[in-house]
Amino acid sequence: MFSMNVWRAWANSRNFKQETLLEKYKTVPVVLDATTKEELSFWMCRFVNEARRKDGSKYPPNTIYNIVTGIQRHLRDECKRPEINFFSLNEYIFASFRATLDAVMKERTAEGMGVVKHTENLTVDEETELWGKGVINKLTPKGLSYGGFFYNCKVFGLRGLSEHKQLQAEQFVMSKQEGRQHSGRVYCSSTLYNSCFEEQEVMQRSGHRSTAVRTYKRPSEEKLKEISNALQPPLPQTQSCDKEYTCPTPVKMRATSVNQTSFASTSQGVNGSNVLKIDLPPCIDTVIISKDGKDITLSI
Known part of the structure; x- marks a missing residue:
């Protein structure tokens, strides 16, 4: 199991360090069958702070969390110790470990580790450029293939290779009218938003089942200009009479x-x-x- 391999590698390495002899517990248990809860909580705090990949880099927050859950699963299934639950609020012994794990995950998230970067949206000018450079065209098999992939993304909100593979010819209806994976869904959603369609309609077309579709909102240049114009100061008013202005009479x-x-x-x-x-x-x-x-x- 990956989680226990990470634990064993860290425990063996830690036991060779002089600083381990100065700790409350003098050795890190490699096998957890008989380790007390107090000792386990103590070393788990050190583990989530110090465990590293083979190249010496830190584990992302989600990865370190999954490693911890893997160790707990090992304790429950392999060591037959179902009473150990790191995440139960009733387990006061592991309170300091939970606080340490939470702090480590927040710290690494703040460092940008494990943060998903949203795919950049395609613009209308870029779509036009694909046609202008012949990347998408109706004259070559490759151009048609690229066009089919791109417009399946844009029109139907498909993402990833698997969703394209699941398409069947029976799902298409032919009429007389005539890329990038994840960005196709982004382009589909943002185009509908900028056309003032309701969120529910955008979700139905793009295939989203939650409000996560909101993350795909991308303002167009026209929208940005409208926002900018709306924030402009008011136009200068023509001079009118006020308390500081005395009109000649008559x-x-x-x-x-x-x-x-x-x-x-x-x-x-x-x-x-x-x-x-x-x-x-x-x-x-x-x-x-x-x-x-x-x-x-x-x-x-």
């Missing part, structure tokens, strides 16, 4: 200057008469209208 405005103001407009009135509409700021209380040499004063 204000005299001639009809000849109507088109030069931002608050006046003309329209066609009843019986074809011309109407001048003036939108006054709040600070105006008197208006003088001048026409044909005559002034008419209006108090608002």
Whole structure:
């Protein structure tokens, strides 16, 4: 068993080190049949911190966790010790070991070990480039093969070689209309998201059964521009009256200057008469209208 091989290799190596003689327990048990819980908890804390691969590198967090569960399975099945459960909260003896294991896993995760990197999404420009360079084409067997693989990913959300192998001709319906593995599903999902389809519809087409499909959301350039534009500061406003601005009273405005103001407009009135509409700021209380040499004063 892999887990016990890792344990034995570490235990034998540790027993040759002088520092082991200075520990609470002087030797690391290679065989665990009769090891006490206290001694096992003590050495398991050292083990998860010190165990290394053959090249000297650390085990990723998930791997070290699986090794620990493998050792527990060995104790239960091979050593006939079902009473030992590292992960039971009722086992207070292993509390320090659980804390140590948790700290080691968090530390290695923070170091980037075992972190899955999401596949980069294909863009529309890259898809066009595949056609432009002839990687995908309708003239050669290889081009058709690449095209079939790519569009099975994009249209049906397939991922991995196994899902392509499971396809059957009966699953396709022919009509008159006419890569990368994991990124095909990413491209499928992000294209549907950017087309404003609901999450449930995206999950149905891509084959996801959980909200993990959300990790495939990739904003398009247009979406990013819309987001950027939405965060822009407001456009400068035209000057208006406020507490710090005192309008002269009265204000005299001639009809000849109507088109030069931002608050006046003309329209066609009843019986074809011309109407001048003036939108006054709040600070105006008197208006003088001048026409044909005559002034008419209006108090608002």
